[in-house]
Amino acid sequence: xxxxxxxxxxxxxxxxxxxxxxxxxxxxxxxxxxxxxxxxxxxxxxxxxxxxxxxxxxxxxxxxxxxxxxxxxxxxxxxxxxxxxxxxxxxxxxxxxxxxxxxxxxxxxxxxxxxxxxxxxxxxxxxxxxxxxxxxxxxxxxxxxxxxxxxxxxxxxxxxxxxxxxxxxxxxxxxxxxxxxxxxxxxxxxxxxxxxxxxxxxxxxxxxxxxxxxxxxxxxxxxxxxxxxxxxxxxxxxxxxxxxxxxxxxxxxxxxxxxxxxxxxxxxxxxxxxxxxxxxxxxxxxxxxxxxxxxxxxxxxxxxxxxxxxxxxxxxxxxxxxxxxx
Amino acid sequence: xxxxxxxxxxxxxxxxxxxxxxxxxxxxxxxxxxxxxxxxxxxxxxxxxxxxxxxxxxxxxxxxxxxxxxxxxxxxxxxxxxxxxxxxxxxxxxxxxxxxxxxxxxxxxxxxxxxxxxxxxxxxxxxxxxxxxxxxxxxxxxxxxxxxxxxxxxxxxxxxxxxxxxxxxxxxxxxxxxxxxxxxxxxxxxxxxxxxxxxxxxxxxxxxxxxxxxxxxxxxxxxxxxxxxxxxxxxxxxxxxxxxxxxxxxxxxx
Numbered sequence: 001x002x003x004x005x006x007x008x009x010x011x012x013x014x015x016x017x018x019x020x021x022x023x024x025x026x027x028x029x030x031x032x033x034x035x036x037x038x039x040x041x042x043x044x045x046x047x048x049x050x051x052x053x054x055x056x057x058x059x060x061x062x063x064x065x066x067x068x069x070x071x072x073x074x075x076x077x078x079x080x081x082x083x084x085x086x087x088x089x090x091x092x093x094x095x096x097x098x099x100x101x102x103x104x105x106x107x108x109x110x111x112x113x114x115x116x117x118x119x120x121x122x123x124x125x126x127x128x129x130x131x132x133x134x135x136x137x138x139x140x141x142x143x144x145x146x147x148x149x150x151x152x153x154x155x156x157x158x159x160x161x162x163x164x165x166x167x168x169x170x171x172x173x174x175x176x177x178x179x180x181x182x183x184x185x186x187x188x189x190x191x192x193x194x195x196x197x198x199x200x201x202x203x204x205x206x207x208x209x210x211x212x213x214x215x216x217x218x219x220x221x222x223x224x225x226x227x228x229x230x231x232x233x234x235x236x237x238x239x240x241x242x243x244x245x246x247x248x249x250x251x252x253x254x255x256x257x258x259x260x261x262x263x264x265x266x267x268x269x270x271x272x273x274x275x276x277x278x279x280x281x282x283x284x285x286x287x288x289x290x291x292x293x294x295x296x297x298x299x300x301x302x303x304x305x306x307x308x309x310x311x312x313x314x315x316x317x318x319x320x321x322x323x324x325x326x
Numbered sequence: 327x328x329x330x331x332x333x334x335x336x337x338x339x340x341x342x343x344x345x346x347x348x349x350x351x352x353x354x355x356x357x358x359x360x361x362x363x364x365x366x367x368x369x370x371x372x373x374x375x376x377x378x379x380x381x382x383x384x385x386x387x388x389x390x391x392x393x394x395x396x397x398x399x400x401x402x403x404x405x406x407x408x409x410x411x412x413x414x415x416x417x418x419x420x421x422x423x424x425x426x427x428x429x430x431x432x433x434x435x436x437x438x439x440x441x442x443x444x445x446x447x448x449x450x451x452x453x454x455x456x457x458x459x460x461x462x463x464x465x466x467x468x469x470x471x472x473x474x475x476x477x478x479x480x481x482x483x484x485x486x487x488x489x490x491x492x493x494x495x496x497x498x499x500x501x502x503x504x505x506x507x508x509x510x511x512x513x514x515x516x517x518x519x520x521x522x523x524x525x526x527x528x529x530x531x532x533x534x535x536x537x538x539x540x541x542x543x544x545x546x547x548x549x550x551x552x553x554x555x556x557x558x559x560x561x562x563x564x565x566x567x568x569x570x571x572x573x574x575x576x577x578x579x580x
Contacts (some may be wrong), residue, residue: 014580049580052421053420053421053579054417054420054421054579054580055579055580056575056579056580073423074423074425075423077421077422077423078423080421082421084414084417086414087414088413088414088415088417088418089413089415089418090409090410090413090415091413092343092346093339093342097339097342100335101335101336101338101339101418102418102422103335104331104332104334104335104336104338105332105335105336105418105419105422105423105424106332106422106423107328107329107331107332107423108331109328109331110331149418153422
């Protein structure tokens, strides 16, 4: 099977000796919606830079749809559309020119490029601004312009490096819908983001990178299944008192409740418990539930635990070495 | 991959850039050259008399046109490519399957277009001051084309190494301008003492200005064959350097 992306033993050491990538291995299937997560400075953008040939690797191999970037760079590039983290278009050129020129770099003829520019500018609600210089756009519009630009040669794989950074919620959701539709059309999407909710909602597979190493590479389902405890927040009927809720929480043996205020309870549930038990106890105590929600983003909790686990391992290693030396 | 479309795209973008800011790119050379004609041609030139068998105004016209071509070809590519690096829109080309020679040819082509357009504007302006003679139109076309290519390549290399806007003005100010002024624009190098005539031989602009002057007036301080050989040598050398720098990603890829 040909993967959309195959990375093996990829290394990057910058001048000055900083090792940004320490031999990472990664595969992304064709048609996947893949999340690459990691804290700042973990190596996400360096990885993307190497894949798109903006960063020279110092070791390892990268194949895009089977084409090795060392031997078939131009062919490999033709499969990729890149939406970088920072705005990188000419601020003085009109939108249409930016898109048509970009298509030209991929050998798309001008008449076809003009049609595609119209299509994507309309889809991304930028058509009214088509003749304005890019500097006149708002931040969200500039992000959408970069998505339109990346699609001009109709790539098989779209790489988005934090595409919704600084974008308001409404616009973010419309961008998610747009990306989902692209993925449904068969385009492989690789996404880095700081909004973990975004990765959880969009992506089927996920890799977590930290300190230049892949610390997790699995499906979103499997990753979320690793969660031991989930916290739920219950909004209750308004005519209760703190005393009533405190008494209810104290009496409960099997489930740990926390009273937040006179109409809010928090519950931590582990894998052996279920929400039916909670509802049964609340119902028996004549406490009416108005609504219920997850307290925190589930992926966020996992992400933090994985990163913390890795840093504790890294901190332990030198200590062992010292002990060994003694 | 159709490289001709990619080349056309870069070229179109470059031409659109300098025509969009025509007040900064096309008007100043016309004004500067008019001042040269008024001061050096009419006011001072009339007292100088003949040079190389021609009145001073006719003698300096080819050099002044060539000076504009050199300056504009160089500065167009230097500022455009450095701006693309600075705004990072050079990445639009780097992530695309554009061969390195197409990037070089596109930017150099843009610089040549501006250099030669300015050369044409300056030539038209000079018609208000002097009757221009044409000795050999093909020598004129060949010299102006090759010279603008040479300095466009120079501007590209400057931009590749430049880390700030200051870096793209250092070479024009401290190297290009002195070489141009000492390159026989305003005088025949045969007027110089023998030692300085020898020194002038290592100035490539001497060959360009003289070949160009030959096209207009039929006179030159150097042989035409030597002049074209020197220009050809610089084009091949600078093109090779530019290709190596871009393929290694110097100043472009980390």
